[in-house]
Amino acid sequence: MTVVAPGASAARPQLIREINEKVLLDHIRRSGPISRTELAGLTGLSKPTVSAALGSLERTGLVHVTGQRTGVPGPAASLYEVRPDAGYVLGLDVGREYLRGAISDLAGTVRARLSVRTKAGDAMARIQELADLSTTLATETGIDVTQLSQTVLGSPGVYDPRLDALTLTGRLSGWDSPATLAALRDRFGTSLMIENDVDAAAIAERVHGHGRNVDSFAFVSVGTGIGMGLVLDGKLRHGSHGVAGEIGYLPFTEGSGSDQRDARKRGGFDASASAAAVVRAARRAGVRGASTAEKVFAAAARGDAVAAAVVAEEALLVAKAVCTVITVVDPELVVLGGGIGQAPGFLEAVSQQLHRMAPVMPDVKASVLGRESVVAGCLAAGLDRSWQMLVGRVGAQG
Structure with missing residues (x-):
C-alpha cells in the first residue's frame, strides 16, 4: 500500500514544472540562441510544456527573446537566450x-x-x-x-x-x-x-585551451612557484586533503639550484626548479646578467653554453616530475604553463627527456592562455x- 503525504499530490506538478524549467535553462545556456521547437526536440517535452516553462523563465528574468530565425519553412521562430545581465x-x-x-x-x-x-x-x-x-x-x-x-x-x-x-x-x-x-x-x-x-x-585550460574535449589532463605550471591542476574524467580533482597537484613538494632536491631553506618551506621540487632556483643555478654557474629566469633562457637561446646547461638541468627536473605524474595517473595530455613552462624551446627540451624515461608518452603541449589564465x-x-x-x-x- 502506497501512502501519499498530505499535499504531495499538489506538490508533484510544481516539482515537474521546476525540473522542466531547469532542463530548458541548461539547454538555453549551452545551445542558445534557440527556438521553442528546437528545445522541444532536444528535451522530448511537448511544445505547450516548453512554452509554459519559457514563460516562467522570462518572468524571472533569466531568459529573453533575442531575435527570430528566418529563411526556413514556416513562420519565423522566436529565439531564446540567457539574459546576460x-x-x-x-x-x-x-x-x-x-x-x-x-x-x-x-x-x-x-x-x-x-x-x-x-x-x-x-x-x-x-x-x-x-x-x-x-x-x-x-x-x-x-x-x-x-x-x-x-x-x-x-x-x-x-x-x-x-x-x-x-x-x-x-x-x-x-x-x-x-x-x-x-x-x-x-x-x-x-x-x-x-x-x-x-x-x-587548469579550469581555464579545460574551457578555453588544449584541455577542451580531453577527459584527463595535467596542467603543470612552472614559474615563480610550481604546481599542478589535475583533471580526471572531466573533473578537477583536489584530493582528500586538498593537496592533489602540490607537486612542488615532490622530493627532488638535486641540482645546483636547490635551496634547503626553500625546500623545507615550499617543497624540494619548488626549491630546485622554480624561477628563483633557475636564477640561483645560473649565478653559481657564472651566467652574466642572470637576474631573472627569462634572462637565463634568453642567454641560452643566444648560444651561451653555460646558460644552456642550466636550462637543460631545469628541463630534466621538470621531465622527472611529469614522468612521476604519468606513472601515477596516466593522463591523456600534459600542458606546461607558467613563465618557464611556456618559455621558447622548453617544451621540446622536456619532451626529449620524457621520451627517454616515461613508460608511455602522452601529448605534451605548452599553454597558449598567457598571464590571464x-x-x-x-x-x-x-x-x-x-x-x-x-x-x-x-x-x-x-
Missing part, C-alpha cells in the same frame, strides 16, 4: 607582484579587465588592494558590487578546515593566517569562493557556481 561574476588572481581581475556577465562575456602591480607589504594591505580592484572593475562594468552573483579568488595554497585557513601559500607573507581568510570573507561576503590558482588555470579559470568556476544557484532558485520563483 541576470548576473555578474568577478574573478581575481592574487599574486606576489601583480593582482589581476575581470568581471563577466552571465553569458560569459568579459565586461572589464584590469591588472595592477601590488604595493602591499602584508596580507591586510593586499586584501584592501583586491577590494579596490573589485570596485574599479565594477565601476567600469557599470554595476554595483552588490550585483555580483559570485566572486572567485585564485590564490596560492589550499584550504585547511581544521584551521579554517589557507595553508601552503608559498611566497605570500601572512596569507596563511586565519585572520586573512576571515578578512577576505568580510570584504567579499557570502559569494566568495577561493580556488587554488594553478587549479584555476587564472582569472579566466576563476570566471569559468564562478559562472558554473552562479548557474547552480540560479537554477536552484527557479522553482522557488516560479
